[in-house]
Amino acid sequence: MNLPKEKAAFDRSVGKRVYESALLTFHGTEGYDVYNPSIPFWIGGHRYLFGRVEKRGKWASSVVRLFREAGPDLWELVREADNFPLEDPFVSAAEGALLLGGTHVKKVFDRISGYNTYFYRGDARAFSQGAPEGVLVFETCGPDNMKDIRLVELSDGRLGVFSRPRRRFADGAEARIGFAVIDSFSDLTPEVVDNAPFIEGLFGAGQWGGVNQAYLLPDGKIGVIGHASFLEMREGEELQVYCNTSFVLDPETRKAEEYAVIGTAAAYPGGPAKLPRLIDCVFTSGIYLREDGRADLYSGVRDVASGRIVIDYPFAGHGAIRNIGF
Numbered sequence: 001m002n003l004p005k006e007k008a009a010f011d012r013s014v015g016k017r018v019y020e021s022a023l024l025t026f027h028g029t030e031g032y033d034v035y036n037p038s039i040p041f042w043i044g045g046h047r048y049l050f051g052r053v054e055k056r057g058k059w060a061s062s063v064v065r066l067f068r069e070a071g072p073d074l075w076e077l078v079r080e081a082d083n084f085p086l087e088d089p090f091v092s093a094a095e096g097a098l099l100l101g102g103t104h105v106k107k108v109f110d111r112i113s114g115y116n117t118y119f120y121r122g123d124a125r126a127f128s129q130g131a132p133e134g135v136l137v138f139e140t141c142g143p144d145n146m147k148d149i150r151l152v153e154l155s156d157g158r159l160g161v162f163s164r165p166r167r168r169f170a171d172g173a174e175a176r177i178g179f180a181v182i183d184s185f186s187d188l189t190p191e192v193v194d195n196a197p198f199i200e201g202l203f204g205a206g207q208w209g210g211v212n213q214a215y216l217l218p219d220g221k222i223g224v225i226g227h228a229s230f231l232e233m234r235e236g237e238e239l240q241v242y243c244n245t246s247f248v249l250d251p252e253t254r255k256a257e258e259y260a261v262i263g264t265a266a267a268y269p270g271g272p273a274k275l276p277r278l279i280d281c282v283f284t285s286g287i288y289l290r291e292d293g294r295a296d297l298y299s300g301v302r303d304v305a306s307g308r309i310v311i312d313y314p315f316a317g318h319g320a321i322r323n324i325g326f
Helices: 003-012 190-194
Strands: 020-023 025-027 033-035 041-043 046-054 063-071 074-077 087-094 097-108 111-122 137-141 150-153 159-163 177-182 208-216 222-234 237-250 255-263 282-289 295-301 305-311
Touching (some): 003 222, 003 237, 003 255, 046 087, 087 150, 087 282, 150 208, 159 190, 159 208, 177 190, 177 208, 222 255, 255 295, 255 305, 282 305
Parallel strands (some): 025 074, 033 305
Antiparallel strands (some): 033 046, 063 074, 097 111, 111 137, 150 159, 159 177, 208 222, 237 255, 282 295, 295 305
16 A cells, blocks of 8 residues: 555545544543543443543653543543553453553663563453452563554454564565464463564555554454554654554455555644644544444544544444444
8 A cells, every 4th residue: 555645545535534523531630631542442331441641741651541431522530440551552352351451661760761562451340340440460561662462352262463563674664563363362472472474565665553453353354453654754844644544354364455544633633742743643542333333433643632533434344343342
């Protein structure tokens, strides 16, 4: 895919592709930005999501906190829930448990020395019993300096694992996405992630990206909601352009198809950016299937806000996904 061309085409037709656009409002974290959230998930009759909470002028100093839905696009802080030392949270369900993941940044004397993807696991029923504190316990982490590791439960009960090494490859791409299959969550190790075979054809020269949320489709394939990125000079400023993307993966052949841009910053309400270079940046969360058959696409917006747009369901022809719920 020619990412800059597809991004420009989406921007020109955003009025026809996006049916609704809103920013989320968060109560209980006044004075802080809440951005790059997880997708919403159901537990005990309530919808929740995790959000990255950080001061506008700070960087790599966030915590992840839990929010409960209080109204349309309105989320209330669950004060009794734990804080997690993470960035960019994501959730999944595997083996009957709720999984929370995110990027844990390591610092030495306030300087970043590295990072890992951390995974927490817990019994979701404890949320419905009103005791979210201490439910999610740290279990494992990914390889050093790798973000965007994601899991998906497959039709046979095994787990698909997506990796995302970030470096310059021979074809000029700045990242690859790998995919491996493990028998159970206990088999998730840094070595498994590091050795995941690559999915070819996703990123061109100077481009990078990753998987943000993966869904088992009724036909056995995997619906992937991700991000793809590139640098662009605009009015003397080098911008980091991030797009919401989707593709379908055959877990047997590891071939990707139907790769598409499904959201850009132009699709979300306008507003400030954390830094000038992030004015055209949307960091994908994932989709939530609506009753009308369309999808709510959730995303971080310019590293200061969280947004939602309504789009056509991107995996039409493969069957409907299941929203995460317990």
